[in-house]
Amino acid sequence: MQHNALPDDDRIKSRPIYVTPEHPATANYYVCVAEPDAVNLIMKHVAPIDKHRTPFHFIICADRADAPPAGLPSEWQNVPLQCCDRDALSTTLATQLETLTQGCHVIVAGSEAFLWDVHTLALAHGLLDAEITLLPSADNARRVFCTHCRFMSEPVTASPTRCQGCGLTLEVRDHFSRRLGAYMGVRIDAEVPGEVPREEVFDS
């Protein structure tokens, strides 16, 4: 997948660009991993693939273990589906990938932080960036890494934000860590404590 900015683009280079590919990638097996709200994004993307010819496996990952059970549309009833929560995602995905051969492709949909969590797990199992499709997120919420206490706050929808770990007021920078799936948060009032600019809601 191409997530990088073009050389003449003046936005911050570390910030990924998400594009839905025109056609789904060729593969001998598709592993689709989605948050419950984003299942429909995957359905739309994989619609052109003949699911009777290429096997699919779905993993729907909810935030919490007590989330309401998720499902697939009725025409997908025969496709293997696993539901898990965030704590179990790593094991669930690993167990699935270990059974597969070279040529499988992972398609991910959900919040931006979720996309990169799955991306990191897939890389650890030997996949290449090109073998993972990250579908653009439906919202602008961010995961923010506090550079002071290392706590990750999410979802964050505006900057500055209060770190959910140490309580400092953080400016949310556009610098993005793909490994952490997070934007960098730096204390905004270090020079003059309490002097905090007006909040700006992320619009992209």
Next chain:
Amino acid sequence: MSDLIPVRVAEIEQISSIIKQFTFVADEKPLPPFSAGSHVVVQMEGEGKRFRNAYSLISNPADSSHYRIAVRLQERSRGGSQFMHGEFRPGDRLFISPPANMFLPDWQARHHILIAGGIGITPFLSYGYELEQRQASFEVHYVYRNAETGAFREALTERFGNRLYCYSGERPDFYTLLGHQPLGTHVYVCGPEAMIQDVKATASALGWSPQRVHYEAFTAPQPGKPFVARLSRSQQDVAVAGDTPLLDALEAHGLEIPNMCRGGVCGQCKTSVVDGDIEHRDAFLDDQEKASQRCIMPCVSRSASDYLVLDL
């Protein structure tokens, strides 16, 4: 090529009727270390003609006390392999280029599949040493026409045991071969162009990304029709005979053009073209660059027109 290395032929071994193995040592300075998949360019001073051919190093990369190469006698060649087979004797001195590597193993791979066609086994001989030293998971598929071209099979059986698969006079079914490999596998091919294309197409159809398919696309320069290279800066004409590569003709004229592989892969010898129709034969320039007709890889590519005006 000002940094050529003087070497001495220490040993010549006839591996089969058409493959000879040469061992080079250096008497002055120690030979530079090299990595698996490296090649050197051997310079041969023929009568009135200088040959420069690239050969993979087949010896152990952990031991640079000597370099070893294997040369298959090519009947329809420009004469380099015939010179190697016919002229060199133990004790002879010659010049080689420092090792360069256009065919490195990807050390992130979880499993390596090496596919060799005939003399294409050579880079994998050095791979074998390093893969074993790193205790990497690998398998070798050695495809050859007959015992003469598959001359390394016995030595390899001893070295690789059940990790070696031999195919005499037949092609493996690449679809089956690549269809059941663990995640994180990389495949490497060295052999005839048709075999490389087959493996690439099969891998792609199975959903392997192109970064997992590595190939040594070295092509010995093929002859073509004669033409004249016009040097626009010095206003001189260089006649290029049908069996001489443009790069060799320019070097014989006294020009020094950076180069490494002499096989259309490394990109070092890229030269600007002012006018003329280029017949591109390299694997380095992309389609857009080729279509622009503004640059040429003189090691393998030639002119389709009678004149080719170079920015030299």
